[in-house]
Amino acid sequence: MNINQLLIESIEKLKKKKNITPQLDAELLLGFILKKPREYILIHPEYQLTKPQEIRYKKILERRLNHEPIAYILGQKEFYGLNFKVTKDTLIPRPETESLVELALCSMKHETYNKKNTTIIDIGTGSGNIIISLAKKIESENLLHASCFMLYGIDISQKALTIAKHNAKKNNVADRIKFLKGNLLEPIIKNVNCYMLHASCSMIIIANLPYLSKKIYSETMPDVKKFEPRSALLSGIDGLDHYEKLFQQITLLKKNCFMFQVSCFMEISPEQKQKITKLIKKYFPKANIEFQKDLAQKWRVAIFEI
Numbered sequence: 137m138n139i140n141q142l143l144i145e146s147i148e149k150l151k152k153k154k155n156i157t158p159q160l161d162a163e164l165l166l167g168f169i170l171k172k173p174r175e176y177i178l179i180h181p182e183y184q185l186t187k188p189q190e191i192r193y194k195k196i197l198e199r200r201l202n203h204e205p206i207a208y209i210l211g212q213k214e215f216y217g218l219n220f221k222v223t224k225d226t227l228i229p230r231p232e233t234e235s236l237v238e239l240a241l242c243s244m245k246h247e248t249y250n251k252k253n254t255t256i257i258d259i260g261t262g263s264g265n266i267i268i269s270l271a272k273k274i275e276s277e278n279l280l281h282a283s284c285f286m287l288y289g290i291d292i293s294q295k296a297l298t299i300a301k302h303n304a305k306k307n308n309v310a311d312r313i314k315f316l317k318g319n320l321l322e323p324i325i326k327n328v329n330c331y332m333l334h335a336s337c338s339m340i341i342i343a344n345l346p347y348l349s350k351k352i353y354s355e356t357m358p359d360v361k362k363f364e365p366r367s368a369l370l371s372g373i374d375g376l377d378h379y380e381k382l383f384q385q386i387t388l389l390k391k392n393c394f395m396f397q398v399s400c401f402m403e404i405s406p407e408q409k410q411k412i413t414k415l416i417k418k419y420f421p422k423a424n425i426e427f428q429k430d431l432a433q434k435w436r437v438a439i440f441e442i
């Protein structure tokens with residue numbers, strides 16, 4: 137069959153499924169099999185696939201019809217203009233998470249950070265998308281005096297960390313980031329001296345931890361529930377178990393170190409705004425709390441300084 141015939145046939149099948157973009161998905165899958173960009177698919181409708189190509193295409197189309205996310209089929213996802221390898225062990229980076237990178241960058245550009253050592257920790261690093269994007273920006277924007285920033289990515293999943301390290305190498309920032317395995321801040325707390333936190337005057341904590349409540353998780357679309365790691369999404373009944381544990385650890389860390397400034401950037405689910413405000417106030421009564429909306433105008437990031 138040629139590209140045009142396959143596209144027509146696939147789009148008809150994909151149209152019957154919910155939450156799928158038939159034309160785009162079929163083009164991406166065909167491009168993947170032919171190792172060509174999407175534009176090639178559009179310009180060469182007459183291109184005749186070989187029999188093995190056609191068989192491989194039909195197999196991956198079947199996976200998509202079964203709701204497997206495109207990113208897992210292609211094994212990659214773009215985030216903040218960079219390319220990341222993703223597997224079933226990592227969450228697929230979401231566009232709304234790019235605002236975490238933007239906000240942290242904005243704060244790093246603040247002149248107080250330029251004059252001192254700053255430790256930047258991405259907790260629940262997954263594919264490494266957040267910390268790698270920051271490392272790239274630090275490098276490209278000389279004004280940040282890259283040598284003053286120490287970067288860490290932490291995850292409880294060794295398999296996710298393997299992917300994060302691969303992505304750091306692929307994006308040429310492997311020597312700028314240390315990846316650690318452990319429960320939230322535990323690897324840092326256990327080795328405070330080793331990570332030179334006493335010499336470090338300030339810390340930026342960025343976290344896109346699991347934050348779905350039991351109810352929201354049960355209602356998510358099959359692409360997510362069937363394929364993405366549950367351990368990367370669900371966090372107790374109200375979705376805030378991970379953040380509460382993290383706040384306890386930050387309290388402990390602040391007690392043991394002499395840092396005078398900790399800035400936190402945390403991705404949340406829009407309906408958690410009030411509950412997380414209460415939780416932050418419980419652990420850090422003097423914290424100055426702000427929230428940022430995402431492009432869909434939904435509350436997405438909690439920002440506070442302690």
Ligand SMILES: C[S@@+](CC[C@H](N)C(=O)[O-])C[C@H]1O[C@@H](n2cnc3c(N)ncnc32)[C@H](O)[C@@H]1O
Nearest residue numbers: 227229260261262291292293319320344346368
């Ligand atoms: C929502 S995903 C975010 C992944 C990535 N940062 C992103 O933005 O796409 C949450 C990540 O937190 C990790 N995680 C879950 N529990 C954790 C814990 N107790 N300590 C450290 N990481 C944890 C998961 O393995 C997962 O990679």
